[in-house]
Amino acid sequence: MFSIIIPNYNGAQFLPNCLKSVKTAIENCPDCQFEIILVDNASTDNSVLLFKKLTDLLKIKNCKLKINSSNFGFAKAVNQGIMAAKNDWVVLLNNDLTMAPDWFSLISKAITKNKSNKYSCFCGTVLNKSGDKFESQGLDFNIKGKCNNISNNLNFNPKLLLSTNSEIWGSSAALVVYSKDVIKKIGLFDEDFFAYEEDVDLALRLNRLGYKTLYIPIALSFHLGGGTSRNMGNFRSRMDTKNWFFIIIKSYSSKEILSNLFPLIEERLRNLSGLIKNTPIFLIPQSIISTYGNVIKKIPSMLKKRKRIQILLKSKL
16 A cells, blocks of 8 residues: 655764654554555765664565665655556655654544545654654645745644545655656656655645645654755755746746735745855855756756646646
8 A cells, every 4th residue: 555765865973763663553444455665875884784774673675675766756756766666656756754653554544534536645743753843734825926834833732633534735755655657657856856845746736736635733753954955055945946936837827926026025035035045155056056057957848848838737637
């Protein structure tokens, strides 16, 4: 039923806790079939060896390992995992995240009840590592050019969890379940994003094509956050800046761009401000030229992808 895909880059320090939590969650869902696929982006630590040792030590069955020759980024690593998956539902799992023991049990029950196939995406509540703050209760998209994790950084209180499952706009890719067939149908993750906002881009395509996301509030997980990228300087700022341009070029209609032009410009200026703030002063010119140069370079590719999305939208009608 579930193919668990773990993209990894120098995440050896996180793998023990991650895999231990996965094993427990699998054991608490005995009626489901599982496989684990670790896609390693040319780690220079002992991630690969450790993964082999841990899966043997923990006696986790059906484990696969895909080793890349260089760091291809989150989106491509995940796509490789999806293409290698044998089961109908793919689970994206950050290496610096642990899941509650009943996570798979709760998700599988929700999928079983989804007899009409209304939902192609399922997610739960993501908390910080200590469990005292919310990280995400799903994604809240704003057509003005921003998307936030619902309840991000709010103090956790069980009373703030919804009592029943509910439909939401989309899910963070930190821990999420997708229908493999649907994700392949809409074109997988966009590998030009490399990292960050790729889940927003995918969720936007899912929504535009009529595919829904179900939020299961009591399915809890715990995320260290930024485990792979925290020592990468202005990396996230550069990715956020360029990837939002990609989202707008690919998926916004001309009417949406014109009617939201000034808010869109305002948000892109905030991206620029964040890039400048997070870049050493002597590297600011280089970072700006490189980031926006990449956007310009990729415009023809994004326009081709825009056409493919439009074709999918017309076929849906």
